[in-house]
Amino acid sequence: MRNPAGSRRDRRSAVTVGQAGEAGTIAAIRSAAPSALNGDDAAVLDVYAPNSRHVCTTDILVQDRHFSFRYSSPYEVGIKAITQNFADIQAMGARPTAVLMAIATPTELPLAHIHELARGINDAASPWSAELVGGDVVRSKDLVISITALGELVGPAPALTLDGAAVGDRVIASGVIGHSAAGLAILEHFGSRRAVPADDAVLSELVDWHCAPRLTPGRGSGARAAKVNSLTDNSDGLIRDAAMIAEHSGVCIDFAAAAIAPDEKLLHAAERTGQDPWRWVLTGGEDHTLVGTTSQAHLPTGYRVIGSVVAVSEDAEVVDPPAVTVDGRSPRYRDGWESL
Amino acid sequence: MRNPAGSRRDRRSAVTVGQAGEAGTIAAIRSAAPSALNGDDAAVLDVYAPNSRHVCTTDILVQDRHFSFRYSSPYEVGIKAITQNFADIQAMGARPTAVLMAIATPTELPLAHIHELARGINDAASPWSAELVGGDVVRSKDLVISITALGELVGPAPALTLDGAAVGDRVIASGVIGHSAAGLAILEHFGSRRAVPADDAVLSELVDWHCAPRLTPGRGSGARAAKVNSLTDNSDGLIRDAAMIAEHSGVCIDFAAAAIAPDEKLLHAAERTGQDPWRWVLTGGEDHTLVGTTSQAHLPTGYRVIGSVVAVSEDAEVVDPPAVTVDGRSPRYRDGWESL
Known part of the structure; x- marks a missing residue:
């Protein structure tokens, strides 16, 4: 075999992070996610548009808690890490511009995993022309990936915060709901990715979505341009994330059951796994679907109506009124992802 | 006892992170490091001065690798985490402005540790008016703290990079060299912080410095205003960090032995521990002393001359010429901190 790409790949997959050392590991990252801004004590970011502001966020992923190489490839973990931060x-109604990645890794980890992780990060960030501008690599017992994402808000319009929902707003969403949770349920039902029937396109699609959910660029800045009142993403579960808006805004969010009901794909997966698809819809996070509220007549592109904002119940009989309801009643499932 | 502050403290120290949950843990952080910017999907940063640029960096600390609660208090770990990022x-010649902190923590960790960690972060960041603007908290087996620091470069002057050193420059430094390594050696020699003789002020000072090194605000932007050619910080060891400048700039850095020789405090600690203080000076990192090179007649405030930039040897007899020398010779010790 004289394929140089092949032999380079073979060599890299035989090498561990410990053998490559810090310099070799950073080289593997930079070759997969190249940036002229990377490589000094800190990264210098270009000048932004006048009258713009910066936005920054961080999310940390722990192996076998937020991802598992049993189910996901390192490339997919890179995709997922960017998706959850860019979401x-x-x-906030902003556009992602730059990424920092700090990795704590066992020295036995194959160097190829780090290279593939960085490739996933590069591929997921490139639709926004965002790039990996810096990072850190250290030794640890467990693999922990910490991503920081930076973004920009151009122009004077306010950021889209959790506290802007008003009674009378329509609740809107862009993206699927419950698909990531269904994908995880399928993986757990069949025990491994390979055991999922390859001829079942719906199951495969849901599993792929769980392992590497993707965002549509422009949905955040589009919502800001369309003057929506509040926005968040479905990361911890629909009821839980909507409750964040409801509590910060002092309102109640009522979902229309017909608008959030499990779709054909979820019904199919429910049949194959014997689970209740409503649990995926109401409590499953990690779809990173954008969920917000608007008082405008026109919806932003790519959004649909899934409910309405109503006043918190003042009925003295109702103790501890729910922040979120479905067709006016307490949701069947209301738990969500527990960080701790 | 009816002291409310006391009882609140007692209650917090009895509670673990797992018992407090995500909301309680975030509340402990926000009470210790309050910021109006914190609490939404992402933090929105204020508009910066015209003609300014952003700088960003990230560093990750793993328990029992980068810090140990056997030696350091959680408050000190917070100080150290900020110091290494702000350094x-x-x-880069920039001014720190904002901090993000992602924590992966065992659920058994006392909540008070998180509160103290955040208090250290707040105290170390406040001399710059910088604040903790966001973060993430997740569960893991080992405690991992990932910090991202943002900063600003005001005005059109270039950032201070690793590749600007020129033959003929003077090598300059601001801050102590080898003190952090001496502090660690003292802790290891006596086995615990308590066992370090309390009546020995020098030993205590070195130990305190190791556990919670501090920066002097203005030393980075001052160096940029004074038009120095290159700058980095002593994080991994003096020889190793100077070699980064030498290699990026294609020059050799020659330290003057007399200028970097162990000071009185290091000589005292060497006597008490039986170690060679030159090892601390040449290979010890984590002092986060700023080290750079300048061709200007006037040094920036707070800097001293510790060497000179010379051409890489072109003597055909010299194979693999050293990037860094001391009085023209290979340094006695040249290793440094190994990240992996």
């Missing part, structure tokens, strides 16, 4: 940037 | 911002 937070989009949920 | 990278200063080393």
Whole structure:
């Protein structure tokens, strides 16, 4: 075999992070996610548009808690790490511009995993022309990936915060709901990715979505341009994330059951796994679907109506009124992802 | 006892992170490091001065690798986490402005540790009016603290990079060299912080410095205003960090032995521990002393001359010429901190 790309790949997959050392590991990252801004004590970011502001967020992923190489490839973990951070940037109505990645890794980890992780980060960031501008690599027992995303808000319009929802707003969403949770349920049902029937396109699609969810660029800044009142992303579960808006805004969010009901794909997966798809819809996070509220007549591109903002119940009989309801009633499931 | 502050403290120290949950843990952080910018999907940063640029860096600390609660208090770990990140911002000639902190923590960790960590971060950041603007908290087996620091470069002057050193420059430094390594050696020699003789002020000072090194605000932007050619910080060891400048700039850095020789405090600690203080000076990092090179007649405030920039040897007899020398010879010790 004289394929140089092949032999380079073979060599890299045989090498561990410990053998490559810090310099070799950073080289593997920079070759997969090249940036002229990377490589000094800190990264210098270009001048932004006049009258613009910066947005920054960070999210940390722990192996076997937030991802597992049993289910996901390192490339997919890179995609997912960017998606969950960029979703937070989009949920402010902003545009992602730059990424920092700090990795704590066992020295036995194959160097190829780090290279593939960085490739996933580069591929997921490139639709926004965003790039990996810096990072850190240290030794640890467990693999921990910490991503920081920076973004920009151009122009004087306010950021889209959790506290802007008003009674009378329509609740809107852009993206699928419950698909990531269904994908995880399928993986757990069949025990491994390989065991998922390859001829079942719906199951495969849901599994792929769980392992590497993707965002549509422009949905955050589009919502800001369309003057929506509040926005967040479905990271911890629909009820839980909507409750964040409701509590910060002092309102109640009522979802229309018909608008959030499990779609054909979820019904199919429910049949194959024997689970209730409503649990995926109401409590499953990690779709990073944008969920917000608007009082405008025109919806931003790519959004649909899934409910309405109503006043918090003042009925003295109702103790501890729910922040979020479905067709006016307490949701069947209301738990969500527990960080701790 | 009816002291409310006391009882609040007692209650917090009895509670673990797992018992407090995500909301309680975030509340402990925000009470210790309050910021109006914190609390949404992402933080929106204020508009910066016209003609300014942003600088960003990230560093990750793993328990029992980068810090140990056997030696350091959680408050000190917070100080140290800010110092090592802000040193990278200063080393670009910039001013730190904002901090993000992502924590992966065992659920058994006392909540008070998180509160104290955040208090250290707040105290170390406040001399710059910088604040903790966001973060993430997740569960893991080991405690991992990932800090991202943002900063600003005001005005059109270039950032201070690793590749600007020129033959004929003077090598300059601001801050102590080898003190952090001496502090660690003292802790290891006596086995614990308590066992360090309390009546020995020098030993205590070195130990305190190791556990919570501090920066002097203005030393980075001062060096940029004084038009120095290159700058970095002593994080991994003097020889190793100077070699980064030498290699990026294509020059050799020659330290004057007399200018970097162990000071009185290091000589005292060497006597008490039986170690060679030159090892601390040449290979010890984590002092976060700023080290750079300048061709200007006037040094920036707070800097002293510790060597000179010379041409790489072109003597055909010299194979693999050293990037860094001391009085023209290979340094006695040249290793440094190994990240992996």
